[in-house]
Amino acid sequence: MRILFVASEVVPWAKTGGLGDVLGALPKRLRQLGQQVSVVLPRYRGIEAGRRRIASLTVPLGDRLRFCPVYEATCRQVRCFFIDYPPYYDRDGLYLAGQREHPDNAERFALLSLAALELAKRSATAPDVIHCHDWHTSLIPAYLKTIYASDPFFGCTRTLLTIHNLAYQGRFPRSTLRKVSLSNPRLNPGEIELSGKLNFLKAGLVFADKINTVSKKYSREILTPEYGAGLDGVLRTRAGELTGILNGADYDQWDPATDPHLACNYSVHSLEGKQACKRDLLATYGLPRDDRRPLVGIVSRLTGQKGFDLLPHAAPKFIAEGFSLVVLGTGEERYARFFRGLQRKFPNYVSVKIMYHDALAHKVEAGADLFLMPSRYEPCGLNQIYSLKYGTVPVVRATGGLDDTIEDYREDGSGNGFKFSNYDSGELLQAMRRALQVYRSPQRWRDLAGNCMGMDFSWEAAARSYLELYRSLIATGDQGRQ
Numbered sequence: 001m002r003i004l005f006v007a008s009e010v011v012p013w014a015k016t017g018g019l020g021d022v023l024g025a026l027p028k029r030l031r032q033l034g035q036q037v038s039v040v041l042p043r044y045r046g047i048e049a050g051r052r053r054i055a056s057l058t059v060p061l062g063d064r065l066r067f068c069p070v071y072e073a074t075c076r077q078v079r080c081f082f083i084d085y086p087p088y089y090d091r092d093g094l095y096l097a098g099q100r101e102h103p104d105n106a107e108r109f110a111l112l113s114l115a116a117l118e119l120a121k122r123s124a125t126a127p128d129v130i131h132c133h134d135w136h137t138s139l140i141p142a143y144l145k146t147i148y149a150s151d152p153f154f155g156c157t158r159t160l161l162t163i164h165n166l167a168y169q170g171r172f173p174r175s176t177l178r179k180v181s182l183s184n185p186r187l188n189p190g191e192i193e194l195s196g197k198l199n200f201l202k203a204g205l206v207f208a209d210k211i212n213t214v215s216k217k218y219s220r221e222i223l224t225p226e227y228g229a230g231l232d233g234v235l236r237t238r239a240g241e242l243t244g245i246l247n248g249a250d251y252d253q254w255d256p257a258t259d260p261h262l263a264c265n266y267s268v269h270s271l272e273g274k275q276a277c278k279r280d281l282l283a284t285y286g287l288p289r290d291d292r293r294p295l296v297g298i299v300s301r302l303t304g305q306k307g308f309d310l311l312p313h314a315a316p317k318f319i320a321e322g323f324s325l326v327v328l329g330t331g332e333e334r335y336a337r338f339f340r341g342l343q344r345k346f347p348n349y350v351s352v353k354i355m356y357h358d359a360l361a362h363k364v365e366a367g368a369d370l371f372l373m374p375s376r377y378e379p380c381g382l383n384q385i386y387s388l389k390y391g392t393v394p395v396v397r398a399t400g401g402l403d404d405t406i407e408d409y410r411e412d413g414s415g416n417g418f419k420f421s422n423y424d425s426g427e428l429l430q431a432m433r434r435a436l437q438v439y440r441s442p443q444r445w446r447d448l449a450g451n452c453m454g455m456d457f458s459w460e461a462a463a464r465s466y467l468e469l470y471r472s473l474i475a476t477g478d479q480g481r482q
Contacts, residue, residue: 001470003030004127005039006116008109008136009094012075013047013082016094017301018247018382019133019164022214025250028076029463040116042089042108043071043082054081057118061111062179068115083115099333106172106198109136110180113143117154126153129470132161135170138204139180142192145207146184158473161208163201165379166222166229167305170200194230205234210473212243214380215401219244227377245466246404247380248459254365254386261362266391268453271446274366274391281367284360285326285351293324293349294439297368297392299361299383302331302339302354307374307397312338313425318432319346327352328364365390369445370435374420374428378402384417385457391449393417395431405457409438409448416451 009015011024027037055070069084083089088108095101102108113132117140120127132140141159148154176198177183192203205211213219221227223236235242256274257267263280266273275291282289296318300306319325319342327339327350339352353360365371371387373396380401384394388405394417396402402419409415418435420427438444 001128001467001474002036002125003027003038003470004116004120004130005037005133006113006130006137006140007039007041007133008112010039010041010080013041013080014044014094018380021250021382022164022247023133024076025248025253025459026463026466027078028250029248029459030466031077033463033467035467038079038081040081040083040112040119042112043084044094045090045092047082055119055122057083057115059111059114059118061107061114061181066111066115068111070115070119081119083112083119085111085115106170106176106180106200109170109200110139113137113139114181116140117143117148121151121153126155126157128157128474130157130159132159132204132208134162134164135168135201135204138170138200138202138208139182140204141207141209142182142187142203146186147181149186158209158476159207160469160473161204161211163211163213163222163379165305166201166213166227166231167377169194169202169229169231172198172200174198199231202231202234205231205238208241209476210241210243210469211235211238212245212469214245214247215404216244216246217403218377218379218400221377221400243469245462245469246401246457247382247385248462249382249385249389249457251389251458254362254389256366256390259362259366261359262366263363266366268391268450271391271449274449277363277366278369279367281326281363282324284363285353287324287326287351288348290324293322294369294436295367296323296325296370296372296395297364297387298325298327298329298372299364300329300331300373302329302335304332305376305378307376307423307428308335308338309376310374310423310425310428311342314429314432315342316345317429318436319349321433322436323370323432324349325351326364326368328355328357328360330354330356365392368392369439370395373397373402375399375402376423381405388416388452388455388457391453393435393445393448393452395419395428395435397421397423397428405455409434413444413447414451416448416455 009020011020057068059066071082191206264273264276343350378400398419406417407415408419418431420431
């Protein structure tokens with residue numbers, strides 16, 4: 001199959017979160033399974049790879065023509081194409097200037113979508129499937145059903161839209177319609193607008209041939225008003241075309257046995273190196289060594305989604321009861337202030353680094369004893385999956401992909417983490433106390449770490465599920481043409 005991925009971020013070229021990790025891993029695995037895979041993304045500032053210029057596109061956007069050179073690079077056997085338009089992409093932030101969204105984000109990602117379609121037309125054969133990701137590329141299905149509806153080149157092409165996080169929808173003023181080439185008489189405002197605003201994600205949900213999200217539980221949760229972010233009604237009308245496929249982990253990048261960022265490599269058969277990683281992490285964060293205190297790690301975007309509203313009540317208590325804490329992340333200033341205040345209150349037990357640092361994230365995964373993810377909602381989550389591989393026991397709220405991947409520890413020794421159900425600081429505190437009780441029994445803790453490291457969440461199963469989904473898309477298209 002010929003599969004074209006279009007996304008706003010792809011590891012190793014651009015990343016702000018799990019979307020980039022997925023786009024770095026899934027195409028590679030599909031290529032290893034024998035598929036023809038390529039990826040299109042913007043050429044952001046700082047992307048020095050892809051210097052081989054292969055084309056120059058003329059893309060009509062709104063009332064202007066945009067002239068976009070295209071560069072190519074190969075990474076992990078996957079061809080990556082970079083759309084180069086400096087007025088839109090030569091900026092410090094992918095989506096934000098400081099704490100504010102770029103005011104022309106609608107045009108920036110509409111251009112990416114249209115340029116990807118124009119680039120596809122340079123090939124001898126159309127893609128079988130265009131796989132779109134989140135709101136940034138959600139206009140592709142709408143463009144194919146309107147602007148390109150009479151173009152025979154795309155007559156056999158089908159679209160799949162993956163929702164990585166429903167909360168981010170690409171909402172813009174209605175006046176943006178003309179700027180992004182959506183003032184088409186075939187478009188019903190109800191199909192692309194929500195609450196009086198143009199909604200990129202809604203357009204994708206309406207026009208994509210199939211939709212999926214990144215865990216089975218999240219695919220059910222988003223059909224409800226609580227998790228549907230205003231789009232649950234639209235999603236319920238497409239429920240027959242909605243599936244959930246759990247993300248995998250790229251164990252080429254996340255494996256304590258081979259991770260180059262660690263002070264000492266280790267495996268499930270030789271856990272001694274994990275203690276060396278803990279000592280290194282404590283030294284990196286300037287905390288004293290104390291083997292009696294379990295070390296909790298957080299690597300996260302600092303946003304309300306991640307459950308940090310529970311911590312002002314719970315964190316001082318579990319730290320006073322025997323935990324230490326290290327934090328790595330960037331995001332909302334209110335949460336950065338909270339963690340800095342916690343560090344001032346417990347200078348020997350809490351250390352915080354408000355920054356993005358990939359190598360340090362690996363060190364936290366390896367050196368911590370527990371990894372905390374008390375999310376309000378979590379479409380999939382990757383850090384709890386990385387933590388399992390590193391023998392770092394997750395403490396999570398039972399939502400979305402966290403619930404799909406973590407089995408609560410039981411007295412018979414089964415399970416691979418600690419879960420709590422309600423979004424409640426008292427329940428979080430109880431989960432931490434249960435973890436502390438097990439930590440104080442070294443053999444039980446080693447067995448629990450072994451349970452974690454024995455889990456397999458590689459991309460193998462997920463990639464094969466995507467292949468089945470692509471095949472069903474193509475088959476549906478074939479039936480429609482008969």
